Amino acid sequence: MPELPEVETIRRSLAEKLPGYKIEKMLVYHPGSVLNPHHFNVSGARFVNFRRRGKYLLIDLDQAGKPLLMVVHLRMTGKLLYADKEEKPDKHTHIRFYLTSAGGLDKAILDFNDVRKFGRIEFLDPSEESRHKGLIKLGPEPLGNDWQFDDFWQLAQRRPNSYIKNFILDQSVVTGIGNIYADESLFRAGILPKTKLKNISKKRLKNLYSVIPQVLEQAIGFRGTSFRDYVDSFGNKGHFQLELKVYHREGQACRNCGATILKSKLAGRGTHYCPKCQK
DNA sequence: GCCAGCCTGTTG
DNA sequence: CAACAGGCTGGC
Numbered sequence A: 001m002p003e004l005p006e007v008e009t010i011r012r013s014l015a016e017k018l019p020g021y022k023i024e025k026m027l028v029y030h031p032g033s034v035l036n037p038h039h040f041n042v043s044g045a046r047f048v049n050f051r052r053r054g055k056y057l058l059i060d061l062d063q064a065g066k067p068l069l070m071v072v073h074l075r076m077t078g079k080l081l082y083a084d085k086e087e088k089p090d091k092h093t094h095i096r097f098y099l100t101s102a103g104g105l106d107k108a109i110l111d112f113n114d115v116r117k118f119g120r121i122e123f124l125d126p127s128e129e130s131r132h133k134g135l136i137k138l139g140p141e142p143l144g145n146d147w148q149f150d151d152f153w154q155l156a157q158r159r160p161n162s163y164i165k166n167f168i169l170d171q172s173v174v175t176g177i178g179n180i181y182a183d184e185s186l187f188r189a190g191i192l193p194k195t196k197l198k199n200i201s202k203k204r205l206k207n208l209y210s211v212i213p214q215v216l217e218q219a220i221g222f223r224g225t226s227f228r229d230y231v232d233s234f235g236n237k238g239h240f241q242l243e244l245k246v247y248h249r250e251g252q253a254c255r256n257c258g259a260t261i262l263k264s265k266l267a268g269r270g271t272h273y274c275p276k277c278q279k
Numbered sequence B: 001g002c003c004a005g006c007c008t009g010t011t012g
Numbered sequence C: 001c002a003a004c005a006g007g008c009t010g011g012c
Helices: A004-017 A126-131 A149-158 A164-169 A179-189 A202-221
Strands: A022-028 A045-053 A056-063 A066-073 A078-083 A093-100 A107-114 A120-124 A262-266 A269-273
Touching (some): A004 A078, A066 A078, A066 A126, A164 A202, A179 A269
Antiparallel strands (some): A022 A093, A045 A056, A056 A066, A078 A107, A093 A107, A262 A269
């Protein structure tokens, strides 16, 4: 479900509310959602800091002076939902954290909810962050200083036969892009998703390089894209679906040229494009 | 590269 | 009923 803009919006919504809150207990309804349930007892851990790396949420905890790291990946339909009073968990609530505020006066709930059960939460010793199997593979943050055209260009030179869409979906090339923002970035760069890298000039790739952070920033401004499941931790939907140029618009008129938006399949993913604006 | 698999729900 | 859905992995 969530790509970089959605995960970032969730991160901000958590960071707004939860620093200082303490986990009183964690209830696990679906053990498969926790990678290492028995390694850590998280009771007494306080939320300190909410970070994001690609589509991962990294939550720094402090347990009586000892740091602990919570790593969350929401995959397709995962959600983290805050509530200030307890409701009965529904059938898709897999983990529930019982929280108390810094002064101990306010109680709150944080639920991990996931219809498809692909999402995962795990706990790490912070020293393991740099060796984490998923995190270690991640390439540059497109909104960070390590997003450099020379690196992007060099990687592209090594994979001349890759399709450009698959290339930007590869989290080791650039982290945080998923199916929506891949299609949207390629539209804005005027490149057909099925173009091979060897057929893209340096100038056009440079254009794509600069368009990617623009699209992501804009989507964060709209608090993400909500089609079916996505909401932030307060249950608020995003609005970037109203701004999409190609994704989920097959059969509709291109907002730029009026041509009919087409949909095909690339690496098993629905792929949307304008046959006139993209070459 | 592609494709199945991991799951459940929704849509055609 | 089959196909598809915002992700990622592992096996050809």
